[in-house]
Amino acid sequence: MKILVCITHVPDTTSKIQFTDNNTKFDKNGVQFIIGPYDDYALARAVELKEQLGANLTVLSVGEAETEPTLRKALAIGADDAIRINSFPKDSLFVAKQIAAIAKQNGYDLILMGRESIDFNGGMVHGMVGELLGIPSISPVMKLEIEGEKVKMAREIEGGKEYVEAKLPLIAGCQEPIAEWKIPNMRGIMSARTKPLVVIEPSSDNPVTEVTSFVLPPAKGAVKLVDKDNVGELVRLLKNEAKVL
Amino acid sequence: MSVLVYIEHAEGSVKKTSLEAISYAKALSEKLSLGEVIAVALGAISTDELSKAGPAGASKVIHVGDQKLNDGIIQAHAEAVAQVYKKVVASTLVLAKSSLGDAVAARLAIKLDAGLVSNVVELPDTTSGYKVKRSIYTGKAFAETMVNTENKILAVKKNAVDLKTDGPAVVIEEVTLEIPAADFVTSITSTDKATGEILLPEADIVVSGGRGMKGPENWGMIEELAKELEAATGCSKPVSDIGWRPHHEHVGQTGVKVAPTLYIAVGISGAIQHLAGVNSSKCIVVINKDPEAPFFKAADYGIVGDAFEILPKLIEAVKAQK
Numbered sequence: 001m002k003i004l005v006c007i008t009h010v011p012d013t014t015s016k017i018q019f020t021d022n023n024t025k026f027d028k029n030g031v032q033f034i035i036g037p038y039d040d041y042a043l044a045r046a047v048e049l050k051e052q053l054g055a056n057l058t059v060l061s062v063g064e065a066e067t068e069p070t071l072r073k074a075l076a077i078g079a080d081d082a083i084r085i086n087s088f089p090k091d092s093l094f095v096a097k098q099i100a101a102i103a104k105q106n107g108y109d110l111i112l113m114g115r116e117s118i119d120f121n122g123g124m125v126h127g128m129v130g131e132l133l134g135i136p137s138i139s140p141v142m143k144l145e146i147e148g149e150k151v152k153m154a155r156e157i158e159g160g161k162e163y164v165e166a167k168l169p170l171i172a173g174c175q176e177p178i179a180e181w182k183i184p185n186m187r188g189i190m191s192a193r194t195k196p197l198v199v200i201e202p203s204s205d206n207p208v209t210e211v212t213s214f215v216l217p218p219a220k221g222a223v224k225l226v227d228k229d230n231v232g233e234l235v236r237l238l239k240n241e242a243k244v245l
Numbered sequence: 246m247s248v249l250v251y252i253e254h255a256e257g258s259v260k261k262t263s264l265e266a267i268s269y270a271k272a273l274s275e276k277l278s279l280g281e282v283i284a285v286a287l288g289a290i291s292t293d294e295l296s297k298a299g300p301a302g303a304s305k306v307i308h309v310g311d312q313k314l315n316d317g318i319i320q321a322h323a324e325a326v327a328q329v330y331k332k333v334v335a336s337t338l339v340l341a342k343s344s345l346g347d348a349v350a351a352r353l354a355i356k357l358d359a360g361l362v363s364n365v366v367e368l369p370d371t372t373s374g375y376k377v378k379r380s381i382y383t384g385k386a387f388a389e390t391m392v393n394t395e396n397k398i399l400a401v402k403k404n405a406v407d408l409k410t411d412g413p414a415v416v417i418e419e420v421t422l423e424i425p426a427a428d429f430v431t432s433i434t435s436t437d438k439a440t441g442e443i444l445l446p447e448a449d450i451v452v453s454g455g456r457g458m459k460g461p462e463n464w465g466m467i468e469e470l471a472k473e474l475e476a477a478t479g480c481s482k483p484v485s486d487i488g489w490r491p492h493h494e495h496v497g498q499t500g501v502k503v504a505p506t507l508y509i510a511v512g513i514s515g516a517i518q519h520l521a522g523v524n525s526s527k528c529i530v531v532i533n534k535d536p537e538a539p540f541f542k543a544a545d546y547g548i549v550g551d552a553f554e555i556l557p558k559l560i561e562a563v564k565a566q567k
Contacts (some may be wrong), residue, residue, distance in 0.1 A: 011500050014517050018387040088326040119380050122363045127351020136431045139348050157344045158446050160438030166431035208360040208394045223541045228550030231558040235566050242528045244507040
């Protein structure tokens with residue numbers, strides 16, 4: 001079996017979001033980059049499946065050279081080899097076309113990624129890749145078991161979940177609690193240094209959307225505190241001042 | 246020419262977020278002169294429910310009543326919507342962001358060669374090009390995004406526009422489509438869903454509890470306050486991790502992102518990951534005994550004090566103002 005896990009290289013969830021160059025670029029100053037938390041769940045599940053069923057596990061990211069430490073971390077967690085598509089991830093469609101091109105070449109049985117990246121939150125790449133490859137795309141998946149050719153999944157819906165069955169090959173956008181995040185151990189970190197990491201130039205596909213500028217939300221005013229012995233005042237404020245009741 | 250809106254229904258009712266998407270489409274069509282607003286609904290749903298699309302802003306509903314579309318089979322829904330989009334010669338597809346909506350929209354972007362923008366928070370600005378404002382970094386920022394394709398798909402975030410309620414009656418057209426068997430290769434075997442509750446991602450008011458509630462046995466107070474406010478209940482990540490509350494109630498960076506008009510947080514300190522899930526709320530109230538809790542910095546109103554003393558009083562005060 002061949003599994004592909006696609007990961008994003010994104011700012012740590014505790015990062016302060018700021019922009020530079022007249023609000024046209026993300027300010028990387030002092031920001032630590034990580035494997036996208038949802039992608040990390042996908043990777044952890046893929047490692048478990050590999051141990052359970054035996055599989056070759058490839059990890060892929062569309063990103064510039066600075067994303068390589070993130071790919072190496074995925075190798076340390078348990079991927080066998082890595083592919084970096086050497087380009088800034090311009091938009092969802094551009095990224096999806098890069099992944100689909102590699103998948104067509106290599107023929108994966110299962111493609112996993114996070115339900116969305118935590119920078120642009122689009123949550124669209126898995127569906128686009130599924131359509132480009134003509135295979136089922138399921139997201140957001142919180143449980144995934146493989147029994148022979150059959151894949152049994154739980155997909156989160158508003159207020160609960162639905163149980164979905166499909167056959168391989170398929171693509172899934174993952175979220176918790178599909179698996180526990182894995183922390184690389186020393187042996188993993190050592191072996192990751194020598195595992196293959198291939199750099200491939202992107203296809204000539206063009207993005208169809210383009211971010212022209214970033215905007216920060218307006219600063220929040222100071223909190224209005226209400227005395228704990230006068231709770232009725234809070235209800236009056238919500239009703240008459242905030243007008244939300 | 247037209248704007249098509251993919252509407253969803255659950256438990257026999259058209260979702261409110263879908264009606265909001267219709268109102269968004271109506272405002273969009275008026276702003277850019279895009280013609281008729283047509284809604285498309287798939288699977289069994291009553292005519293009475295579908296007629297709600299009229300007041301929200303649609304002039305027509307295309308109903309594909311095929312029983313096979315009752316379940317949200319992603320590929321089949323995408324194919325059905327693509328066929329209707331071409332049939333009504335639409336230029337834009339609008340839908341509400343949701344578990345199924347997102348999954349269907351992504352496939353449609355390929356089928357329709359459309360530029361797709363998700364988490365849309367405003368109507369497009371077309372003074373130069375077609376620019377859409379969307380929420381990014383889990384609500385911590387916005388991106389002005391240029392869409393360079395003829396066909397466009399906009400997945401709209403909750404509360405992007407006000408729900409319209411004064412539109413004229415709608416025409417409902419029953420349509421039959423040929424969906425290839427290949428689009429039904431996945432099946433939904435069962436569903437495990439809270440019924441009769443107000444659903445968290447769609448709620449106008451949310452009451453959430455954190456570890457400060459000390460145990461699942463104390464959730465009665467959260468539920469009672471929620472009931473009085475007609476609100477949904479939520480919780481912080483630690484609370485769902487320990488199993489005090491189900492995972493679908495987890496609000497935060499890796500859980501549900503909510504955008505209610507009022508969010509009430511009780512006994513939640515306000516870790517940055519939790520704030521990421523609530524920062525699109527219109528008004529935030531924080532109740533916490535620790536005056537240094539970071540959540541107060543993100544709140545509009547706050548009470549410093551013990552939740553176990555304040556909640557009963559708050560429940561009484563809410564009852565009294567009715």
